Structures are given as structure tokens and as C-alpha cells.
Amino acid sequence: xxENTLLEVQDLxxxxxxxxxxxxxxxxxxxxxxxxxxxxxxxxxIVGESGSGKTTxxxxxxxxxxxxxxxxxxxxxxxxxxxxxxxxxxxxxxxxVFQDPYSSLxxxxxxxxxxxxxxxxxNIGEEEDRDQMVHDLFxxxxxxxxxxxxxxxxxxxxxxxxxxxARALATKPELIVCDEPVSALDVAVQAxxxxxxxxxxxxxxxxxxxxxxxLGVVQHLCDHVAVMYLGQIVEQADRISLFSxxxxxxxxxxxxxxxxxxxxxxxxxxxPLTGDPPSPINLPTGCRFxxxxxxxxxxxxxxxxxxxxxxxxxxxxCHLLD
Amino acid sequence: xxxxxxxxDLVVDFKTRAGNARVLNEISLExxxxxxxxIVGESGCGKSMxxxxxxxxxxxxxxxxxxxxxxxxGEDLVQASTARMRQVRGGIISMIFQEPMTxxxxxxxxxxxxxxxxxLHEDISKADAWARAVEMLTKVGIPEPEIRARAYPHELSGxxxxxxxxxxxLSCRPRILIADEPTTALDVTVQAQIFDLxxxxxxxxxxxxxMITHDMGAIAELADRVAxxxxxxxxxxxxTEDILTxxxxxxxxxxxxxxxxxxxxxxxxxxxxxxxxxxxxxxTELGKGCAFAPRCPYKTPICEEERPHIEAVDKTHSVAxxxxxxxxxx
Numbered sequence: 001x002x003e004n005t006l007l008e009v010q011d012l013x014x015x016x017x018x019x020x021x022x023x024x025x026x027x028x029x030x031x032x033x034x035x036x037x038x039x040x041x042x043x044x045x046i047v048g049e050s051g052s053g054k055t056t057x058x059x060x061x062x063x064x065x066x067x068x069x070x071x072x073x074x075x076x077x078x079x080x081x082x083x084x085x086x087x088x089x090x091x092x093x094x095x096x097v098f099q100d101p102y103s104s105l106x107x108x109x110x111x112x113x114x115x116x117x118x119x120x121x122x123n124i125g126e127e128e129d130r131d132q133m134v135h136d137l138f139x140x141x142x143x144x145x146x147x148x149x150x151x152x153x154x155x156x157x158x159x160x161x162x163x164x165x166a167r168a169l170a171t172k173p174e175l176i177v178c179d180e181p182v183s184a185l186d187v188a189v190q191a192x193x194x195x196x197x198x199x200x201x202x203x204x205x206x207x208x209x210x211x212x213x214x215l216g217v218v219q220h221l222c223d224h225v226a227v228m229y230l231g232q233i234v235e236q237a238d239r240i241s242l243f244s245x246x247x248x249x250x251x252x253x254x255x256x257x258x259x260x261x262x263x264x265x266x267x268x269x270x271x272p273l274t275g276d277p278p279s280p281i282n283l284p285t286g287c288r289f290x291x292x293x294x295x296x297x298x299x300x301x302x303x304x305x306x307x308x309x310x311x312x313x314x315x316x317x318c319h320l321l322d
Numbered sequence: 323x324x325x326x327x328x329x330x331d332l333v334v335d336f337k338t339r340a341g342n343a344r345v346l347n348e349i350s351l352e353x354x355x356x357x358x359x360x361i362v363g364e365s366g367c368g369k370s371m372x373x374x375x376x377x378x379x380x381x382x383x384x385x386x387x388x389x390x391x392x393x394x395x396g397e398d399l400v401q402a403s404t405a406r407m408r409q410v411r412g413g414i415i416s417m418i419f420q421e422p423m424t425x426x427x428x429x430x431x432x433x434x435x436x437x438x439x440x441x442l443h444e445d446i447s448k449a450d451a452w453a454r455a456v457e458m459l460t461k462v463g464i465p466e467p468e469i470r471a472r473a474y475p476h477e478l479s480g481x482x483x484x485x486x487x488x489x490x491x492l493s494c495r496p497r498i499l500i501a502d503e504p505t506t507a508l509d510v511t512v513q514a515q516i517f518d519l520x521x522x523x524x525x526x527x528x529x530x531x532x533m534i535t536h537d538m539g540a541i542a543e544l545a546d547r548v549a550x551x552x553x554x555x556x557x558x559x560x561x562t563e564d565i566l567t568x569x570x571x572x573x574x575x576x577x578x579x580x581x582x583x584x585x586x587x588x589x590x591x592x593x594x595x596x597x598x599x600x601x602x603x604x605x606t607e608l609g610k611g612c613a614f615a616p617r618c619p620y621k622t623p624i625c626e627e628e629r630p631h632i633e634a635v636d637k638t639h640s641v642a643x644x645x646x647x648x649x650x651x652x
Contacts (some may be wrong), residue, residue, distance in 0.1 A: 049510075050509055158601070186365055186602075187364065187537075187580055187581050188580050188597070189364075191580035191596070194582070195594045195597060213509060215584050216581065216583050216584040219582065239588060240588055240590070243585065243586070243587075243588050244588060257511045257514035258584045259517070259540055259542060260543075260583070274515070276479045276481060276482075
């Protein structure tokens, strides 16, 4: 692991389910062998359709779901093996911003208390200084500090997401995991939050793990991008290489599906991706994308391709690239 | 082409505890037969209320249509009786909603739900209605339609459910289809499938579509013409091409510029996104001036004094802004 790496995930597996009393055990392979690393101060975006395992990966990094196999290191701490109090302490370095700003804030508490809670729980600073710290956090995320005595329902969606960010910043984390932080917001508010996130990253040297299905947002914010399909990473590269030179047929289809905000000229007919992803319970043998792949060959249905370097650290798993 | 639906000076008021909220303020729109009209704007700007007004579904009380007309082939729907509106809804104008899960009944088979709609509007036997349901499911591209018609909504994926909704909406061959954010809850790949489907169906059946969305990308994909709404007003309308490449109103410009669009060849250079400062104003506290003035970078004294009317800048393009010339020059 190089010195610059903040988060390193190796061969992470998260499987759900197990023995049923009268039925055969059904195992959901939500995340199935995922490896990636994020350099300090940079952003890794994870994209994919719903059910691809991107949120489960994010939750696993925070140890919010049980890990079946694999290791997760943050800095020099291997948090995948920590338990109880050690784990709680280690979580100070990692915080999360959630998708829905309406359900991720306690409606019965004043927002100042919501932002203060991590400070109290983690015993950060002297007790009498904490009100000032909350004040500073509010300023940092662009909210007037006197709003701290209001309740969440008195704020708009964008303001609530700012409160969510302030709460995440309270413990001075190194890594912030953002699960679709702007998808519930209107486009104009979305731009404000994305700009705020970039500014915070520049000012505080934060590292982001950014989960999104919006490729435009990912391209704008992320330095590296991993594309997930059915619990596995099928392509991973730096931002420029991935978007200008996508290798995997799934990535290509995903990019082609994004509507362009310029008038149609009629010449571009996208290759439609038909059907839905297969069930993560009964996984197909071979390449998991083969059933929907427009260019699949016979081999794809029987042998699973490996994630290989296709030059300059651009990883992709597809037989047609071998 | 003649307009099949024309809305004139429509005003809808809501009584709230904070006072009277004018959710639609002198909206005028025309829908020609066989075209796709897009309505864009942020939440709370009146897009969905426009759709509900056309369907005669404005919740009343507290809402009320206080002025204007909605004329369908010369017949004013605002004045139409409840019985007549029941014929219109589903028969002549139908609607698909944002959430395909909550808008299907979870305890009935999807085929029965489609057939129910046909039975209500047409004099037809149950067996024929079922056959129509299967035919519609085939048309919207659902594999094994005979089997899927017997499925319950929870057995289908989000994209499939939205296809069922479209099948249901089109089952009585309506002349107008209103699609309210039909793809927001769906993945991009499924969204692309639904766009293609709507495009194909529109070409095949000639149904006029009103497409409500906040996504300029969806507009570019589908719409022939666009109306941009802000705080209950239509502030700009025109051909999709003109609106996207030559937007006139500062709000429309902001709406297009603030979205990070996907580039095919991104560069290292990543400027911050341009922002529209502030938030959408509360509808109970609109002043007498232009509703966008408090957030507008180009505002002049008159903007806060008097509301600008929507005026034509060329044959097909109209804008409600005093400073159009100034904005264009910048």
C-alpha cells in the first residue's frame, strides 16, 4: 500500500441470507469480490444500476453491514477486524452523508444538537467549546449559525443536506462516504451542494467515496471511477480515461443511455441495453453481464473474465479485450 | 396543425394557513396533435399542478381553479361535469406517474388492472378486455405478455411496472398522454428504454404527449417544444432546439448551466458549476414584480415593480423578461 492511500479495500465480499428453516438456503451475493483504493484527498466514484452493490460496498466500508470476507484499511488501521470500542473509535475517521436529507435527520431534535451529537459521543474538544465548534461547522457549510435552534422540518432539502454535511464534518473525518448525496435535490440546489463539497475537499483535504448513478455528476466530481455490475467491479480507471475511452460493453451502454442536453440530430441511435440485471441469488456462470451484452460470444457464458489492466491502470473485465 | 388542447390564462389558487398561494398564474399553453410538449422546472414551480388541472384532479378544497379555460377540441374542461370528466380521464387524456410502485394496486394482477380501464371506457366483453391487456403489454415490450399479465406488481421490476403503467394509460387509445416525471425513479439504462418506447409509441399512434420533468436531458431526448415554469408562471417557451441552444430567460440559462453534463472527452480542467443563488420563493410571499427577480443576476429596478408578461421574441419563441436584449448581449 502506497503512502498516499487512505482507503484500501481488498477482495470485499458481503453476502446476505443463509439457512432457512424449511427452505433451501438462499444467498444474495450483494458484493462479490471488490478491490479498490482511494488516494488521500481524492474522490472515487462508484457507479452502477440499482442492485449492483454500490450502496452495500459503501456501508461495508463503514462496517454498517457484516462483512463476509475481505479486508478494509483506512490509513494504517485495518477496520475490518476491529470490534466494539476499537471500532467505535476508528469510525471517527469515517463519516457518511446519506441520500435522503428528509429521513436522515431526527425530526424531534434541533439541528444544532444533531450536529453537536458526534462531538459529545466522540468526546471531541472541551465541553464548553463545543457550541463554538457547532457555530464554526454551520459557517463552514454555508448556513447562518443562528439557525441552529430550528428543527429539520423548517429547512429546505438543500439546507438539510448542508446540515448532514456539517454533522459528518464534526468529528474531523478523513474519509466521507457519500451515498447519492444530491439525487434527491433539485438541479439548482444540486449544483450548490456539489460546489460546497468540492470547496470542503480543497479546504480540508477530505477524501470522498462517492456513490451515484448520475454519470454527469460523477464525471464532474470524481478523480477515479469504478463501474459496478451485480456485485463486481467491471471497469475502473481515472476519470479522463474512463469517460473518453470506455472499454467494457456495460460501461459503454451506461454512457450511451445518458440523455444529452443538446438537441437530437437523429443520427445517433444508441445501442439499447435490454432487460434487467439477473438475480444476485442465482448468479449466471461466466460473465455476469453476458445475458444483456450486445457483443457476447460463446465463451462469455461459460468462463468468467478477470479484471485486468488494459494499459495505464485502466482495469476492465471482458473476454473481448484479451 | 390544429391544437387539440389549449389552456388559456389558467389560474389555480390554494388556500393555506399562510395565506393564498397562487400555484398557477395565468398559464397559457397549446398542445398540437401528435407533438411532444415538455414542461420543465424545479419542484414547486407548478408543473404537476398543470397536469392535475388538465385531468380535473386539483384537490379541492384547498385548491380551486379561479380563472381561465382548458379547452379540449373546443370543449371547456373546467366547466365539464364530474361524469364527463370520468369519460375524459383515461378515455381521451391519460396520465402516467412518477412512482410506478405506488400507482399500481398491489393486490390485483396487472392484466386485470389494465382490463378494468378498458371495461370502464368501452362496451366490450371481459375476455376481449383481457385480450386487449395482453396486446398492450406486448406493445410496450414486455416479454411473455400472457404470463406477465397474471403477475402482481411486486413481481415486476421498476422498469416493467412503468411499462405496465404506460400500457394501461394507452389501453383506451387516448389522444393525449401526460407523463409526470415518468423516469425519475428508474436507472439510466431503463430510462433510455422508456424514452425509446414513448418515442416509438408516439410515432405509431400519433398520441400527443405532455412530458413533465426537471431534467433538460429528458427534454432534449423527447420533446418537440418546451415550456419552462418558475413559481407558477411560464417564463419561457419555444422549440426544444431554441431553448437548449439559445435560452433567453436568465432562469432557463441557469437551469441548463447548473447541471454537470456528461462530456465524451473530459479534460483536466474542471471549473465549479455555475449556481442559481438562493431558493425558490414561497408562493404565499410573491411580490408584485418578477418572481425570479430576487435570484436574478441581471435584475433592474423595473423587475421588482411590475411582473413581465410573456412576449414573443420570434415566431415560435416567447419569454417573460424585461432584460432579454441585455441578457443576449452578455
